[in-house]
Amino acid sequence: MMLWKILYSPYDAGALVITIIGLGVQVIKDLAQRRRGP
Amino acid sequence: MSRFEKYCILAVRYFFGGHALVSGANHYLTIVPDVMPRDPEIAVRFMHVLMDTHLYDFVKVVEILTGISLLTGYCMPLALLLEMPNTVVICYLSLFIAPTARSLYTGPREVILNLFLLSTYWGYFKPMLCSWRPALRPLWRQGLPERGAQQ
Numbered sequence: 001m002m003l004w005k006i007l008y009s010p011y012d013a014g015a016l017v018i019t020i021i022g023l024g025v026q027v028i029k030d031l032a033q034r035r036r037g038p
Numbered sequence: 039m040s041r042f043e044k045y046c047i048l049a050v051r052y053f054f055g056g057h058a059l060v061s062g063a064n065h066y067l068t069i070v071p072d073v074m075p076r077d078p079e080i081a082v083r084f085m086h087v088l089m090d091t092h093l094y095d096f097v098k099v100v101e102i103l104t105g106i107s108l109l110t111g112y113c114m115p116l117a118l119l120l121e122m123p124n125t126v127v128i129c130y131l132s133l134f135i136a137p138t139a140r141s142l143y144t145g146p147r148e149v150i151l152n153l154f155l156l157s158t159y160w161g162y163f164k165p166m167l168c169s170w171r172p173a174l175r176p177l178w179r180q181g182l183p184e185r186g187a188q189q
Contacts, residue, residue, distance in 0.1 A: 005139070005140065006140045009144075010070040011064070014056060015056035016053065016056075017056075018052055018055070018059070018060070019056055022056075023045065
């Protein structure tokens with residue numbers, strides 16, 4: 001519980017959501033690029 | 039650059055940028071209450087002075103611009119450099135002025151992430167940081183060195 005209080009904040013949660021979405025978009029872009037070929 | 043390296047840098051970039059954007063935007067939109075130190079008194083007074091002089095608004099504008107820059111990929115070295123003073127002040131307050139269990143973790147984290155991202159643009163900063171006795175290269179001379187000046 002103490003560790004959770006140290007690690008969690010609404011800003012961090014928002015940043016984490018943005019990170020996951022951003023990385024997801026990048027992975028999809030890279031996969032599409034690889035499928036199209038160089 | 040390996041794919042792992044690229045995604046690690048991207049993850050740090052999005053996290054730091056996202057954090058800056060959320061924190062900056064929250065100041066104006068107030069989705070969650072702003073995190074303010076409640077003690078010691080000197081930290082409270084410092085925050086009050088920042089707010090009364092509207093310097094805090096300026097800090098939050100810099101955070102928003104840094105966030106937008108890191109998430110869109112525009113002018114990132116400049117944005118990271120502009121964010122560095124904020125980061126250092128946050129870390130100093132967190133470590134020495136108003137330390138809490140959480141701030142001891144978040145303060146150094148800000149500096150480490152900012153420095154790490156700056157290091158990913160080392161090539162842009164190297165000429166500036168490795169010039170110990172630089173010759174003048176003024177804007178009004180198109181940044182060219184004077185003839186015969188030491189390089």
